[in-house]
Amino acid sequence: MKTIEAPTREELVRRATDLIPLLKKNALSGEENRRLPQETVDALAEAGIFKMRVPHRFGGYESDMRTVVDTLAEIARGDGSAAWVASVYAISSWMVGLFPDEVQDEIFSTPDVRISGILSPSAMAHPVPGGVVVNGKWSFNSGVQDSHWNTNAAILIGEDGQPQPVMLAIPVAELTVVDDWHTAGLRGSGSVTTIAENLFVPEQRVLPMVPVLQGQHRSVLNAGSPLYSAPFMPTACATIAAPALGLAQAAKDAFLDRLPGRKITYTSYESQQEAPLTHLQVAEATVKIDEAGFHAYRAADMVDAKGAAGEEWTLEERARIRLDLGAVTQRAKEAVDILNTASGGSSVYAEVPIQRIERDVQTLNLHAILHPNTNLELYGRILCGLEPNTVYL
Numbered sequence: 001m002k003t004i005e006a007p008t009r010e011e012l013v014r015r016a017t018d019l020i021p022l023l024k025k026n027a028l029s030g031e032e033n034r035r036l037p038q039e040t041v042d043a044l045a046e047a048g049i050f051k052m053r054v055p056h057r058f059g060g061y062e063s064d065m066r067t068v069v070d071t072l073a074e075i076a077r078g079d080g081s082a083a084w085v086a087s088v089y090a091i092s093s094w095m096v097g098l099f100p101d102e103v104q105d106e107i108f109s110t111p112d113v114r115i116s117g118i119l120s121p122s123a124m125a126h127p128v129p130g131g132v133v134v135n136g137k138w139s140f141n142s143g144v145q146d147s148h149w150n151t152n153a154a155i156l157i158g159e160d161g162q163p164q165p166v167m168l169a170i171p172v173a174e175l176t177v178v179d180d181w182h183t184a185g186l187r188g189s190g191s192v193t194t195i196a197e198n199l200f201v202p203e204q205r206v207l208p209m210v211p212v213l214q215g216q217h218r219s220v221l222n223a224g225s226p227l228y229s230a231p232f233m234p235t236a237c238a239t240i241a242a243p244a245l246g247l248a249q250a251a252k253d254a255f256l257d258r259l260p261g262r263k264i265t266y267t268s269y270e271s272q273q274e275a276p277l278t279h280l281q282v283a284e285a286t287v288k289i290d291e292a293g294f295h296a297y298r299a300a301d302m303v304d305a306k307g308a309a310g311e312e313w314t315l316e317e318r319a320r321i322r323l324d325l326g327a328v329t330q331r332a333k334e335a336v337d338i339l340n341t342a343s344g345g346s347s348v349y350a351e352v353p354i355q356r357i358e359r360d361v362q363t364l365n366l367h368a369i370l371h372p373n374t375n376l377e378l379y380g381r382i383l384c385g386l387e388p389n390t391v392y393l
Helices: 009-035 038-046 065-078 080-096 101-108 211-212 232-258 276-309 313-342 353-366 374-384
Strands: 116-117 123-128 132-141 149-157 163-171 176-178 192-202 206-208
Touching: 009 038, 009 080, 009 353, 038 080, 038 163, 065 232, 065 276, 080 101, 080 116, 080 149, 080 232, 080 353, 080 374, 101 132, 116 132, 123 192, 123 313, 132 149, 132 163, 163 192, 163 211, 206 211, 211 276, 232 313, 232 353, 276 353, 313 353, 313 374
Parallel strands: 116 149, 123 149
Antiparallel strands: 123 132, 132 192, 149 163, 163 206, 176 192
């Protein structure tokens, strides 16, 4: 164990900014190979990006949520897939901090350990002496091929026959990886399927999910940290808002980079830069990016503020974080759509970033937790006095 002085928010964002040229250079290779290039993974690790949500006593930074969002959004300006994988690692590293301290000692004993995870309980577990045996598969397992551990959800059928969701800490080496990530967007994220077959998981690495969703955990040493005072879903939702925000910013960067000298074909405009339509498009996209930022930072600031104060979360506050996540995703896509439409026929070539950004942000909008319609409906139910239609709050 070691404790180091954590970098400031400004320092971590600067490190992320410095990585943008490398991330852009490697993004096409990541798409073609359907996973992050090793150079990208190594660069993110070297910059300390994967340490943001690791406890101090293991050399981590315990970065607050505003820092996490700022840093991950900057990573997304270079490569949406890299930002998505980094966000999954951040959530999963934080999740390990909820397990018993001896489990944390085991997992974080690996230098620069990378942890991925799946929230959907798509496997089944049954109790055996000393632990559980797991069978099933987890799809959309982002970044698992470059990670050491998985924190994966399953349904545990107890001795009383009653099902309960649990989170399992599993070494990736004990899982079968199915290379099935053939997709339209976020192709570089390597979100393949993993399978567990009669896999034994020791009892200490089985964490009941309902207490976790209610803000309770089994770590003694992390109990006093504001980082672990926030409940799981607000923490996870605020984290994964960042790639969408960064992708919208990346679309604006990409559009403005190509703007000088471009004509509007079959018109009298020798420069797209001079067309009033372009001015309207860039301004409207910028407003939507600003709106996405408002929701991303409102969510992050609430997680930080309530965690520092140790305050309980109301049902409406939990649902509003889901609303903020959906709003970030929706506004980001709207901004990217405008800029992509304005980019012309030459933008369809693979080496032009805007088409990849468009596909990445569309993929985020289809994710079950990020889906704008789902999150709007959930928040509307609460405002109308109804019970939520999900436990994932």
